Amino acid sequence: MAHDHSNTPDLSAGNLTGSGLGAHARNLGLAAALLIGIGAWTGYRSGDTQEFARAYVVAMMFVLAICLGALFFVIIQHLTRAGWSVVVRRPAEALMQNLRWMWILFLPIVWMGWTGRLFELFPWADLAEMAKVSPADAALVGNKAGFLNQKFFFIRAAMYFVIWGGISHYLWSSSLRQDRTGDPAISAANRKWSGPAMILFGFSITFASVDWMMSLSPVWFSTMFGVYFFAVCATCGFSAMTLLCLRLQRDGQLKGIITPEHYQDLGKLLFAFGMVFWAYIAFSQFMLIWYGNLPEETAWYLSRQVGGWLWLSWALLFGHFLIPFVLLISRWPKRWPTTLAIGCVWMLVFGFIDLVYLIVPHVPHDVGDFARYSEFAAAHASDSPHLLDPTLLGLTLGMFCLVLSMTMRSLMGKSLLASRDPSLGESLAFQNM
Amino acid sequence: MTTLTTTTTPTTAPSSTATSARLYGLVAEFENPAQIVAAAxxxxxxxxxxxxxxxxxxxxGLDKAMGIQRTILPVLVFVAGAAGCTTGLALQLFTNSFNFTIWALVWVTGYPFLISGKPALSIPAFVPVMFELTILFSALSCVGLMFLMNGLPKLHNPLFTCDRFRRASDDRFFISIEARDPRFYRSKTEADLKSCGAAAVEAVVED
Structure with a gap:
């Protein structure tokens, strides 16, 4: 069509600034306070510190994954000098900039360390306590003490938040500065610094996932784990980003700016990273451990195949991979907002279920011995993953609302479009071939 | 192609050159993308x-301007991928899990093969091969069918005899209409192309 080039979309302020953002931020903030309150109260009342703490880690990792996924998206767009994505970059940046305050979410874990209760979440934090349960495991984990000790653990956590906060603050403020100055040198600088930022991102999320999720069962290890968490970040981040774009457009902004062409590409990213890549690495991790058949590794999977956890494992195979794979493989579901939104919500739900699967089960000790193995399997035959547990759900949904509320707040009074990016024209005219 | 040109070559006097050579078609030159999209x-x-x-x-937007339908290639590739996946599974079931006898040019018998203490039918162990064959079948059929559906490889095209047409790889935009088209009449088609704003229209002969 000839008019594709001549028809410029509405770039007036009315189309580029959100009018309902304040109300969204307030409502979501209230919902967040309520849900986190319910989660914290039920968790406190249950008296089970271990389960409460693990539910908290699920919630924290869920919102971190969303924002880290958005951070990855923004870095990779700069790094590859992507033209198509300029119109969807600001919503991604708004999710990403939450990483500047997310260290606050880590404070409860700092508090656990401060009061000497960190071992209730991370068994390696008190080897004497661990030795009471299993001397063999404690001896094994004792060899990892050079890395898994409380001091270094908190130093590393501080480093992650400095890295994430620093990178996202730099990318967020430079993007906003370009809105005012229109200086193309800002894009060039972003490109230059995105290289080192990507390297730091890769290392930091790998170590963070090892620290906060893998070390929950300190005997177990998987070299695939950092990549697994990256797949979680991509799943949650790309889904949330796409939903945010759809929401802003439904509120009447960015009309004619984000088109089905851009949604199709967002859908492709979600399809590639959230379904195919996730299945690839999740299966790779499983198959190597299954084939190797070493008790210290298989115990982790054993705890996820007893009772209701077995059904959760199957649910992940179908719900995280096969069903959405079929749903989003065609062209039209990625271009039609309704199907794309369903796909994104679906993937967010399964991103959450995946985190529950990774974090909540307790890995058994000393199951190398067949009698212990059978004993454990029999004892946990009626276990089930309490996905609807008010603590787990309240904390996760509450933090999700909190992040959305802060995202909406960050966009108030700002342009919803990186309106003076040098590649804006390319992005507006973008078409899939 | 040859029969069509002889029957549909117009009886009206050709404007300039080579009356003896068979006409391949007309080629019209345009100066910018907007013009060729409008003309298409x-x-x-x-x-x-x-x-x-x-x-x-x-x-x-040129595809749409030309009225080109979306290709069915993705559907064919999906089918090929599914076939690859099934082949991978069947191959391993036969070679590892069961003792069928089948005829594959000669009579062959599979037998259960104990590997690493795993059950003879161990789907997780089969997945890598199923995955690889899915990719292999999809990739090869994608490239192969793309060539086939585009009529490639085609080492020569009569359009290459036209000197003007060489700028198609540089700074000009061309529409070619073949003489075998049922609606092709040299004078009328030439007028059609001119009315679309062609900077020049030239006849191309078969070589």
């Missing part, structure tokens, strides 16, 4: 079938 819409609406656009770089 007109040519499409006049009902021509054997025609094409030649541009030095991809022009957005």
């Amino acid at each position: 819409e007109k040519i499409r609406d006049k009902g021509y079938r054997y025609w094409d656009c030649h541009t030095p770089f991809p022009v957005h």
Whole structure:
């Protein structure tokens, strides 16, 4: 069509600034306070510190994954000098900039360390306590003490938040500065610094996932784990980003700016990273451990195949991979907002279920011995993953609302479009071939 | 192609050159992408079938202007991928899990093969091969069918005899209409192309 080039979309302020953002931020903030309150109260009342703490880690990792996924998206767009994505970059940046305050979410874990209760979440934090349960495991984990000790653990956590906060603050403020100055040198600088930022991102999320999720069962290890968490970040981040774009457009902004062409590409990213890549690495991790058949590794999977956890494992195979794979493989579901939104919500739900699967089960000790193995399997035959547990759900949904509320707040009074990016024209005219 | 040209070559006097050589078609030159997109819409609406656009770089919206339907290649590739996946599974079931006898050019018998203490039918162990064959079948069928559906490889095209047409890989945009098109009449087609704003229209002969 000839008019594709001549028809410029509405770039007036009315189309580029959100009018309902304040109300969204307030409502979501209230919902967040309520849900986190319910989660914290039920968790406190249950008296089970271990389960409460693990539910908290699920919630924290869920919102971190969303924002880290958005951070990855923004870095990779700069790094590859992507033209198509300029119109969807600001919503991604708004999710990403939450990483500047997310260290606050880590404070409860700092508090656990401060009061000497960190071992209730991370068994390696008190080897004497661990030795009471299993001397063999404690001896094994004792060899990892050079890395898994409380001091270094908190130093590393501080480093992650400095890295994430620093990178996202730099990318967020430079993007906003370009809105005012229109200086193309800002894009060039972003490109230059995105290289080192990507390297730091890769290392930091790998170590963070090892620290906060893998070390929950300190005997177990998987070299695939950092990549697994990256797949979680991509799943949650790309889904949330796409939903945010759809929401802003439904509120009447960015009309004619984000088109089905851009949604199709967002859908492709979600399809590639959230379904195919996730299945690839999740299966790779499983198959190597299954084939190797070493008790210290298989115990982790054993705890996820007893009772209701077995059904959760199957649910992940179908719900995280096969069903959405079929749903989003065609062209039209990625271009039609309704199907794309369903796909994104679906993937967010399964991103959450995946985190529950990774974090909540307790890995058994000393199951190398067949009698212990059978004993454990029999004892946990009626276990089930309490996905609807008010603590787990309240904390996760509450933090999700909190992040959305802060995202909406960050966009108030700002342009919803990186309106003076040098590649804006390319992005507006973008078409899939 | 040859029969069509002899029957449909117009009886009206050709404007200039080579009356003896068989006419391949007409080629019209345009100066910018907007012109060729507008012209393609007109040519499409006049009902021509054997025609094409030649541009030095991809022009957005040209597919739609030409009325080209979306390719069915993705569907075929999906089928090929599913076939690859099934082949991988069947191959391993036969070679590892069961003792069927089947005829594959000669009579062959599979037998259960104990590997690493795993059950003879261990789907997780089969997945890598199923995955690889899925990719292999999809990739090969994607490239192969793309060549086939585009009529490639085609080492020569009569358009290459036209000197003017060489700028199609540089800075000009061309529409070619083949003489075998049922609606092709040299004088009328030439007028059609001119009315679309062609900077020049030239006849191309078979070589």
